[in-house]
């Protein structure tokens with residue numbers, strides 16, 4: 001297990017409070033592989049991250065999320081909202097496309113919500129190196 005995977009697995013164990021849930025999942029979806037009416041999906045090498053993405057979308061939006069496994073050298077997990085009706089429902093619930101900025105800040109109702117958004121974004125696409133590891137020349 002890599003340092004980055006360890007960090008992500010620890011971050012998954014922090015449950016978002018009720019006010020933070022929309023921001024957390026918004027960060028997760030916005031920085032996933034695709035986030036549009038055509039496709040809402042995440043691709044990751046971390047199985048727990050794929051399950052967290054699928055679970056929180058299922059729980060929050062009552063949408064079906066399928067996880068498929070691919071990859072030849074290392075496993076790659078793809079979580080995807082297959083139904084267009086579900087994608088429409090999700091995008092409507094967060095008013096996607098109405099905001100004039102890339103990130104719709106109207107979801108951040110309290111100070112705690114922005115860090116939750118960043119946590120979701122990091123789980124979706126972030127990377128971090130072990131600060132204890134030194135470069136060898």
Ligand SMILES: [Zn+2]
Nearest residue numbers: 019020112113
């Ligand atoms: Zn909050």
